[in-house]
Amino acid sequence: MRIGELAAATGATPRALRHYEQQGLITSERAANGYREYDAGTAVRVRNIRHLLEAGLVLEDVRVFLPCLDGDVTAGPASAVALGVVRGRLAVLDARIAAQTAVRDRLAAALREAGDGAS
Numbered sequence: 001m002r003i004g005e006l007a008a009a010t011g012a013t014p015r016a017l018r019h020y021e022q023q024g025l026i027t028s029e030r031a032a033n034g035y036r037e038y039d040a041g042t043a044v045r046v047r048n049i050r051h052l053l054e055a056g057l058v059l060e061d062v063r064v065f066l067p068c069l070d071g072d073v074t075a076g077p078a079s080a081v082a083l084g085v086v087r088g089r090l091a092v093l094d095a096r097i098a099a100q101t102a103v104r105d106r107l108a109a110a111l112r113e114a115g116d117g118a119s
Contacts, residue, residue, distance in 0.1 A: 001037070001038050001040060001043075002035055002036065002037060002038070003017055003028075003035070003038070006043060010043050010046040010047050011050065012046050019059075020049060020059075023059050023063075024063075025045070025049055025062060025063070025069070026038070026042050026049075028042075041070060044070055045069045045070055048068075048069045048070075049069065051074070052073065057089055061085045061089055064085045
């Protein structure tokens with residue numbers, strides 16, 4: 001299937017698919033006309049990539065899941081490495097939330113000090 005067909009089948013944009021390919025997460029063959037041709041199984045892999053991204057992982061994290069991206073990524077038990085990646089991503093998100101909460105609290109305090117009771 002060509003890139004537009006894969007995009008339609010998975011909900012990914014052609015640009016995202018090219019990026020996944022550049023990152024080594026999916027592969028294609030080049031047709032004589034230069035168009036990318038994807039194996040039908042690539043749709044499963046792309047859906048799994050998108051599922052992991054929607055769960056909060058980044059493409060670098062997704063690499064850990066390469067061995068199971070061609071099946072049901074949610075079916076089997078998670079490996080210790082995968083759990084470590086997820087815990088690490090969660091720690092990053094928690095740190096960002098804490099930093100944003102601190103900024104919000106400083107802004108609210110500044111408004112209170114300025115005489116505006118809004119918080």
